[in-house]
Amino acid sequence: xxxxxxxxxxxxxxxxxxxxxxxxxxxxxxxxxxxxxxxxxxxxxxxxxxxxxxxxxxxxxxxxxxxxxxxxxxxxxxxxxxxxxxxxxxxxxxxxxxxxxxxxxxxxxxxxxxxxxxxxxxxxxxxxxxxxxxxxxxxxxxxxxxxxxxxxxxxxxxxxxxxxxxxxxxxxxxxxxxxxxxx
Numbered sequence: 170x171x172x173x174x175x176x177x178x179x180x181x182x183x184x185x186x187x188x189x190x191x192x193x194x195x196x197x198x199x200x201x202x203x204x205x206x207x208x209x210x211x212x213x214x215x216x217x218x219x220x221x222x223x224x225x226x227x228x229x230x231x232x233x234x235x236x237x238x239x240x241x242x243x244x245x246x247x248x249x250x251x252x253x254x255x256x257x258x259x260x261x262x263x264x265x266x267x268x269x270x271x272x273x274x275x276x277x278x279x280x281x282x283x284x285x286x287x288x289x290x291x292x293x294x295x296x297x298x299x300x301x302x303x304x305x306x307x308x309x310x311x312x313x314x315x316x317x318x319x320x321x322x323x324x325x326x327x328x329x330x331x332x333x334x335x336x337x338x339x340x341x342x343x344x345x346x347x348x349x350x351x352x
Contacts, residue, residue, distance in 0.1 A: 227286025227323055228330065232339045235306075235314075235332060238262055242308040249308040253319075254279065255301055258287045265310075285323060292318040294348045306332070320345055 234251065241264075242249040248265040261279035263272050282288070291304035294316055308314045313334040321328050331340040 226284030227282040227321060228328055228341065230283050231286075231288075231319065231321065231330060232341070234260070234262070235330075235339055236337065238308045239312065239314055239337060242310055242314075243312040246310045248310055251306040251308070252276075252279075253288050253291055253304045253306070255288060255290065255299065255304060258282070260288070282321075286321050287323070288319060289322045289327075290320045292320065292347060298347070318346065318348065 238249045238251055245264070249262060250264075251260065251262050253260050257279075258281050259279035260282065261275050263275050267275070290298050290300040291306065292298040306315050306317050306319075314332055316334050317332045319330040319332070321330065326343075327345045329342040329344070329346045331342070331346075333340070
């Protein structure tokens with residue numbers, strides 16, 4: 170007894186006798202490349218996504234800036250300074266050998282923290298907390314920096330970032346902390 174009573178398989182082989190079942194590897198690669206190109210242009214970026222926290226974006230930017238300045242001071246063997254204007258919330262950096270015009274340009278190019286965060290105070294162990302005016306954080310040419318706590322606010326959430334003089338990592342606290350609480 171035949172499982173193909175109408176001879177469908179014979180007729181199909183007559184139409185495409187040399188065609189193997191399935192697709193070739195080249196055909197699969199082309200289709201996957203086309204799907205990838207379509208998704209690249211069709212799917213939006215996740216920058217403004219609810220999956221990413223804007224409060225952490227400010228902190229990540231600040232940590233990246235601090236680490237970049239520490240590396241730049243060590244690489245160029247020049248003191249770098251991170252300036253934080255606590256009144257306007259603007260941040261900029263200068264180098265030891267900058268001319269007056271370059272410093273003025275750096276001040277004009279000062280930027281706000283991305284993600285809506287704001288530096289509310291900068292605390293030094295010897296000078297205390299600076300909550301108004303301007304705070305300068307120095308990164309020296311031998312690779313160390315000032316010991317400092319940077320306090321950041323985003324909406325109602327506060328976080329603190331501890332810069333240790335000889336450590337390259339920035340320690341992050343999810344609350345406001347002071348040097349008296351760290352000992």
